[in-house]
Amino acid sequence: MNMTELIKQTPLVADMAGCNELFWVNPKVKRPVPKEEIVNIDEAEARLLRFAPFIAKVYPEVLEGIIESPLSEIPEMKDALAMDTGGVLQLADIPGRLFLKCDSHLPVSGSVKARGGIYEVLKFAEEVAVENGLLTTEDDYSKLADPEFRQLFSRYSVAVGSTGNLGLSIGIMSARLGFQVTVHMSADARQWKKDLLRTKGVTVKEYPDDYEAAVAQGRREAQADPRCHFVDDENSLDLFAGYAVAGKRLKAQMDAMDITIDEQHRLYVYLPCGVGGAPGGVTYGIREYFGENAWCFFAEPTHAPCMMLALATGMGNRIAVKDIGIDGITEADGLAVGRASALVAKAMESRLDGCFTVDDGRLYPYLAMLQDTEDLFIEPSACAGFAGLACVANGIGEVPVPDENSIHIVWATGGSMVPEEEKEEYYRKGCRKLGFI
Numbered sequence: 402m403n404m405t406e407l408i409k410q411t412p413l414v415a416d417m418a419g420c421n422e423l424f425w426v427n428p429k430v431k432r433p434v435p436k437e438e439i440v441n442i443d444e445a446e447a448r449l450l451r452f453a454p455f456i457a458k459v460y461p462e463v464l465e466g467i468i469e470s471p472l473s474e475i476p477e478m479k480d481a482l483a484m485d486t487g488g489v490l491q492l493a494d495i496p497g498r499l500f501l502k503c504d505s506h507l508p509v510s511g512s513v514k515a516r517g518g519i520y521e522v523l524k525f526a527e528e529v530a531v532e533n534g535l536l537t538t539e540d541d542y543s544k545l546a547d548p549e550f551r552q553l554f555s556r557y558s559v560a561v562g563s564t565g566n567l568g569l570s571i572g573i574m575s576a577r578l579g580f581q582v583t584v585h586m587s588a589d590a591r592q593w594k595k596d597l598l599r600t601k602g603v604t605v606k607e608y609p610d611d612y613e614a615a616v617a618q619g620r621r622e623a624q625a626d627p628r629c630h631f632v633d634d635e636n637s638l639d640l641f642a643g644y645a646v647a648g649k650r651l652k653a654q655m656d657a658m659d660i661t662i663d664e665q666h667r668l669y670v671y672l673p674c675g676v677g678g679a680p681g682g683v684t685y686g687i688r689e690y691f692g693e694n695a696w697c698f699f700a701e702p703t704h705a706p707c708m709m710l711a712l713a714t715g716m717g718n719r720i721a722v723k724d725i726g727i728d729g730i731t732e733a734d735g736l737a738v739g740r741a742s743a744l745v746a747k748a749m750e751s752r753l754d755g756c757f758t759v760d761d762g763r764l765y766p767y768l769a770m771l772q773d774t775e776d777l778f779i780e781p782s783a784c785a786g787f788a789g790l791a792c793v794a795n796g797i798g799e800v801p802v803p804d805e806n807s808i809h810i811v812w813a814t815g816g817s818m819v820p821e822e823e824k825e826e827y828y829r830k831g832c833r834k835l836g837f838i
């Protein structure tokens with residue numbers, strides 16, 4: 402389809418091609434949630450519980466061996482968002498309570514990828530160990546730290562293509578278990594992520610090209626080797642299941658905090674989106690556990706709105722941002738993806754409430770504001786969710802306007818592993834934009 406036809410069919414494409422900030426409300430979203438099961442969340446959660454003794458043994462800092470993050474209320478940030486920044490940020494006077502889901506501070510690998518990525522590696526390890534007769538699912542999994550398992554796993558390998566954080570999660574956990582591991586990194590991946598992986602004994606291959614090329618090369622190399630497990634960020638149901646567990650955990654976490662979600666107390670969630678796996682899995686889990694009282698939105702850079710493009714045109718992964726003349730280049734490295742996952746686009750068609758785009762120029766001001774108000778650091782990509790608050794607060798499309806009973810969760814997807822000098826640099830950049838210095 403050429404641009405003229407495309408715009409005729411989906412007028413929004415013209416605005417996307419102009420890299421404008423947009424908010425698209427999904428007309429196909431279903432309430433109540435479709436019954437069709439994509440992954441079994443209970444089964445995934447049970448597997449993570451089996452591995453808890455192993456995680457607790459090799460990462461004593463992980464409480465009870467469960468890799469989970471705090472849900473923090475951020476009232477000072479909420480107040481700051483309602484202040485005039487001279488147009489640097491949209492003024493968001495948000496009815497209800499504002500929370501940050503701190504996946505930025507998930508233990509072991511410091512990003513949302515610790516959910517899906519680590520889950521997939523653990524599942525592979527379990528399969529290999531069971532197949533080789535060294536493990537049954539009734540065993541105490543702390544024995545996976547024993548030398549005989551490292552020796553077994555060293556005969557297998559794991560490979561992945563990544564913009565950075567998925568590579569970190571897969572690389573760190575695979576290397577810890579004893580697998581040989583190769584991470585294919587795209588050009589936009591940060592140097593410190595490559596360096597960190599190399600110190601853990603991970604083979605890092607770099608590509609001058611974008612993320613799609615890194616994934617394709619990784620897939621090709623892995624296919625040639627029957628003992629190699631390729632973590633397919635674009636198609637993996639295991640990743641999706643690992644992310645989806647977040648919905649169940651969030652429900653338990655909110656119950657423990659006495660936060661009720663029902664018809665009178667609506668939940669609004671804002672999730673940064675790259676290829677779609679992480680926010681898609683989390684959204685699937687949230688809609689399973691909060692049903693029709695949850696509204697989920699994806700945040701994407703104006704230069705890489707692959708999921709908005711996939712869903713608004715209905716073309717899924719048959720269209721990429723380059724097809725509409727956008728470069729896919731963004732400072733939000735975790736979101737620098739030009740083509741959405743087909744699996745996730747399909748799953749979100751009936752489950753996601755909408756997508757919005759954010760200009761790179763707003764990410765650092767949010768970052769600095771969060772640091773100043775709540776003493777929390779999150780990486781630029783992870784700040785994208787904040788940009789959706791203003792539109793939702795003001796009322797958008799068919800989405801019910803939030804009120805004082807509403808709960809808003811901005812999903813912070815990464816940040817705690819960023820080196821100090823880079824944190825400082827990002828923070829100063831944000832302060833400069835806000836006119837603080």
Ligand SMILES: *Cc1c(COP(=O)(O)O)cnc(C)c1O
Nearest residue numbers: 566675676677678679735814815
């Ligand atoms: C990977 C990542 C995302 C998005 O996840 P996808 O599965 O690529 O959609 C968002 N934020 C950060 C920091 C990430 O690393």
